[in-house]
Amino acid sequence: xxxxxxxxxxxxxxxxxxxxxxxxxxxxxxxxxxxxxxxxxxxxxxxxxxxxxxxxxxxxxxxxxxxxxxxxxxxxxxxxxxxxxxxxxxxxxxxxxxxxxxxxxxxxxxxxxxxxxxxxxxxxxxxxxxxxxxxxxxxxxxxxxxxxxxxxxxxxxxxxxxxxxxxxxxxxxxxxxxxxxxxxxxxxxxxxxxxxxxxxxxxxxxxxxxxxxxxxxxxxxxxxxxxxxxxxxxxxxxxxxxxxxxxxxxxxxxxxxxxxxxxxxxxxxxxxxxxxxxxxxxxxxxxxxxxxxxxxxxxxxxxxxxxxxxxxxxxxxxxxxxxxxxxxxxxxxxxxxxxxxxxxxxxxxxxxxxxxxxxxxxxxxxxxxxxxxxxxxxxxxxxxxxxxxxxxxxxxxxxxxxxxxxxxxxxxxxxxxxxxxxxxxxxxxxxxxxxxxxxxxxxxxxxxxxxxxxxxxxxxxxxxxxx
Ligand SMILES: [Ca+2]
Ligand SMILES: [Ca+2]
Numbered sequence: 001x002x003x004x005x006x007x008x009x010x011x012x013x014x015x016x017x018x019x020x021x022x023x024x025x026x027x028x029x030x031x032x033x034x035x036x037x038x039x040x041x042x043x044x045x046x047x048x049x050x051x052x053x054x055x056x057x058x059x060x061x062x063x064x065x066x067x068x069x070x071x072x073x074x075x076x077x078x079x080x081x082x083x084x085x086x087x088x089x090x091x092x093x094x095x096x097x098x099x100x101x102x103x104x105x106x107x108x109x110x111x112x113x114x115x116x117x118x119x120x121x122x123x124x125x126x127x128x129x130x131x132x133x134x135x136x137x138x139x140x141x142x143x144x145x146x147x148x149x150x151x152x153x154x155x156x157x158x159x160x161x162x163x164x165x166x167x168x169x170x171x172x173x174x175x176x177x178x179x180x181x182x183x184x185x186x187x188x189x190x191x192x193x194x195x196x197x198x199x200x201x202x203x204x205x206x207x208x209x210x211x212x213x214x215x216x217x218x219x220x221x222x223x224x225x226x227x228x229x230x231x232x233x234x235x236x237x238x239x240x241x242x243x244x245x246x247x248x249x250x251x252x253x254x255x256x257x258x259x260x261x262x263x264x265x266x267x268x269x270x271x272x273x274x275x276x277x278x279x280x281x282x283x284x285x286x287x288x289x290x291x292x293x294x295x296x297x298x299x300x301x302x303x304x305x306x307x308x309x310x311x312x313x314x315x316x317x318x319x320x321x322x323x324x325x326x327x328x329x330x331x332x333x334x335x336x337x338x339x340x341x342x343x344x345x346x347x348x349x350x351x352x353x354x355x356x357x358x359x360x361x362x363x364x365x366x367x368x369x370x371x372x373x374x375x376x377x378x379x380x381x382x383x384x385x386x387x388x389x390x391x392x393x394x395x396x397x398x399x400x401x402x403x404x405x406x407x408x409x410x411x412x413x414x415x416x417x418x419x420x421x422x423x424x425x426x427x428x429x430x431x432x433x434x435x436x437x438x439x440x441x442x443x444x445x446x447x448x449x450x451x452x453x454x455x456x457x458x459x460x461x462x463x464x465x466x467x
Contacts, residue, residue, distance in 0.1 A: 001026070001027035001067070002027040003156065004053050004055075004155060005056050006053045007027070010026075017038070018035055024036075025057065028057075028066065029066045029067070031063065031064050032060060032141075033059075033062075034057055034059060035057065035058040036057055037057065039053075043086075048086070049120075050153060050155055051083075051156055052082060052185075056154060057155070058086065058149070058152065058153045059151045059152060059154060062140070062141065063140070064140035064141070065138070065139050066138040066139075069134070069136075072161075073130050073131060073132055073133055074129070075161055075162075076161070076162040076163075076164060076202055077127065078125055078126070078127040078159070078183060079095065079126050079127070079128075079137065079157065079159050080123055080124070080156075080157075080158050080159075080184070081123065081154060081155070081157040081158070082121050082122065082124070082154070082155045082156045083124055083152045083153065084121030084122070085112060086150060086151065086152065087150035089113075089145050090143075091111075091112050092109050092113070092214075093124075093141060093142070094138075094140040095126045096137070096138045097128040097130075097136070097138075098136045098138075099132030099134070099135050100132045100134045100136070104131060108126050108197065108201060110124050110195045111195065111214035111215075111216075112124065112152060114214075114215065116190070116193060116216070116218065116337070117337060118335040122190070122193050123185065123192040123193060124192070124216075125181075125192050127201075127202040128202050162202075163206070164180075165207070167248075171347040172248050172250050172257075172350070173207065173246055173348045174207030174208075174246065175206045175207035177230050177346075178208075178230075178232050178234055178343075181205045181219045182194065182205070184219065184220075186223065188224075190224070191219055191224070191225070191235060192218070193219075194218070194219050196210045196211060196214065196216065205234070208246050209244075209245045209246070210245075211244075211245050212238065212242035215242040216238060217234050217238065217244055220234070225266040225267060225342065226267035226303030227264070227266075227344060228263075228345055233344035233345075234342065235266055235340055235341070236324065236342070236343060237325075237340045238338070239326070239340070240324050240325065240326060242324070243323065243324040244322070244323045245321070245322050246320075246321045247320055247321075248318055248320075248321060248348060249317070249318040251314045251319040252314065253314055253316055255350060256312070256350070256351050256353050257289075257311070257314060257319070257350055257351060258309065258348070259286060259310040259311075259312070260308065260309050261295075262305045262306070262343070263282075263284045263296075263305060263341050264297060264303070264305030264341065264343075265282070265297050265298075265300075265342070266303070266339065267301065267303030268301065269301035269331050269332040270340060271301040271332045272329065272334075273327065274328035274330055276330065276336075278332070281297060282297050282325065282329055283296045283326040283341070284296075284297075284323060284325055284326065284341050285323070286323050287320075289313065290312070290315045291311075292310070293309070305342070311351065311354055329341075
């Protein structure tokens, strides 16, 4: 309720724009230094804007807003909200959901330092499982800035039930078409960020995890982006710093599988490298088992997609399927807005062993008789790597690519996530710390160049059930 903060506060519990009573804002309980911000409000020489409507709240150091929401026990829920930075410091938000029974607490840390849209505010998503009929939901600014008023502005908080699609006989992957995911406000022209998460967190993108230290992927809709199939897909906006991962537990060690996927151009003029010069295309690396392939798209920022395919023998089970963008891309408008290739329509199916391989005689299982009756000869070495995109140059492997990029523009390209570690179930996710040393600063610098003047939204209002 009042998730967009348009119901005005009780003026007797206000001092100017500062909230002085914890129940001043209808339906919310606040603590710490919270301000009720009006669009156009002046702060020093800066005019504040709000992400939605005419009002929002700003959370100072250690400030929080909290609301009890009615949910159905056992179901999964996804919260979408907008946040904008008002200062340049590193900022993080903590979100928690605590059932009335007090246990278990589910929480997440959302990194909001990097700005992904040209207007300065982004939509973020976070998901939880309802463990009771009433859950206390809190957004807390854990920042410790010198200026206590230097906190993020929060607005447009909405909640939706998250369906959990099941794998089918035609696809061993869950939610391979990305049709299930966070609520995207219809007036949001720039999608919704899906943050990195730990292994046991509920993912806003059922089936998929975002592996990163503090970078995101963007969930986009066909109303505002070119989507390869259906109404939703994922835009990979963080280069190799964020990987989209799914563990498939139904694969059998030694059996053969085919991974297929679409890599697209979102028709958002994503045609520049992070230094603003035009790029010759965007590359996505797909890995499964011990095999990988790279697919490139080059549609000039006008939309379009190609299919990628990877046939591989599972060296272990579960099989980890990993996608990552191999570059940092920005829009052609010189705004520095980060963008990237779109991933959609991913499928994984069991296949017969494709031909007899040189030096590879394993793989005779109850599912896959020896001999390769499919007759799909692919030459020596590891599993077949096929590029669906004929006529474009072949993908670099990561080392070659890093070398290539460092020569091109001096970027530090870090190594990606290896899916090839053959370990037994469950495969531990790499710790976030692994990414800490790989942090790169160029895109954070980019964020500081953003033009915050242009609008991220059209006139329509959110239609979701407000939180
Ligand atoms: Ca609002
Ligand atoms: Ca889709």
